[in-house]
Amino acid sequence: KQEVTQIPAALSVPEGENLVLNCSFTDSAIYNLQWFRQDPGKGLTSLLLIQSSQREQTSGRLNASLDKSSGRSTLYIAASQPGDSATYLCAGLMEYGNKLVFGAGTILRVKS
Amino acid sequence: EPEVTQTPSHQVTQMGQEVILRCVPISNHLYFYWYRQILGQKVEFLVSFYNNEISEKSEIFDDQFSVERPDGSNFTLKIRSTKLEDSAMYFCASSLAKNIQYFGAGTRLSVL
Numbered sequence: 508k509q510e511v512t513q514i515p516a517a518l519s520v521p522e523g524e525n526l527v528l529n530c531s532f533t534d535s536a537i538y539n540l541q542w543f544r545q546d547p548g549k550g551l552t553s554l555l556l557i558q559s560s561q562r563e564q565t566s567g568r569l570n571a572s573l574d575k576s577s578g579r580s581t582l583y584i585a586a587s588q589p590g591d592s593a594t595y596l597c598a599g600l601m602e603y604g605n606k607l608v609f610g611a612g613t614i615l616r617v618k619s
Numbered sequence: 620e621p622e623v624t625q626t627p628s629h630q631v632t633q634m635g636q637e638v639i640l641r642c643v644p645i646s647n648h649l650y651f652y653w654y655r656q657i658l659g660q661k662v663e664f665l666v667s668f669y670n671n672e673i674s675e676k677s678e679i680f681d682d683q684f685s686v687e688r689p690d691g692s693n694f695t696l697k698i699r700s701t702k703l704e705d706s707a708m709y710f711c712a713s714s715l716a717k718n719i720q721y722f723g724a725g726t727r728l729s730v731l
Contacts, residue, residue, distance in 0.1 A: 538717060539717075539718065541719065541720070543722075548727075549724060549725070550710060550722050550723055550724035550725045551662070551710065551722040552722075553719055553720070553721060553722070556718065556719045596662065598662070600717065600720075604667075604675050605650060605652070605667045605669075605674060605675055605714075605717060606652070606664035606667060606675055606677070607652075607654070607662075607664060607720060608664070609661050609662040609663070610661070611660075611661050612661075
């Protein structure tokens with residue numbers, strides 16, 4: 508059974524800092540991995556998707572990496588801004604089936 | 620940009636009542652999903668639907684739950700007899716294939 512863990516659970520940084528959010532998974536039979544942003548009481552906004560055959564994916568100030576063999580993904584946010592404050596979730600889609608398995612999220616606060 | 624829409628945004632019901640949560644997936648998508656998030660917990664998979672039938676379901680998705688695609692655009696989740704522990708945010712998602720899943724803003728279900 509796939510388990511997804513995110514570290515740290517919460518992170519507070521000053522504006523302008525670069526930061527890394529971590530996601531680990533127990534089952535390497537990952538088809539792809541998605542990073543989401545969730546604002547309080549709101550839905551899930553897809554940020555990046557990395558296929559299992561890829562190592563990295565970039566969108567603006569965001570860069571996500573995937574290492575299937577070690578069971579890890581990271582989300583790098585460059586030059587953080589107060590508007591980046593939200594919960595960031597990673598979710599793995601398994602090679603078998605179509606369900607996403609989510610981590611508990613990292614709550615990010617960027618202070619101005 | 621196409622989006623997944625969910626109605627209502629908030630549903631309050633009495634324990635034992637039936638509720639129907641509604642979703643309009645992105646129009647050319649073929650796979651449809653329901654997830655839920657109990658307050659303070661992880662997002663959990665409930666069910667996936669493809670080609671007019673359930674393709675996968677979780678242990679949570681017991682006989683109290685059902686899904687339907689009554690026409691070419693709507694996708695519904697019915698909870699037959701709600702329990703207090705069904706209180707959660709319910710998310711609908713859709714995808715074109717085994718790739719990015721796009722999520723709606725969610726329906727907050729409160730069972731009193």
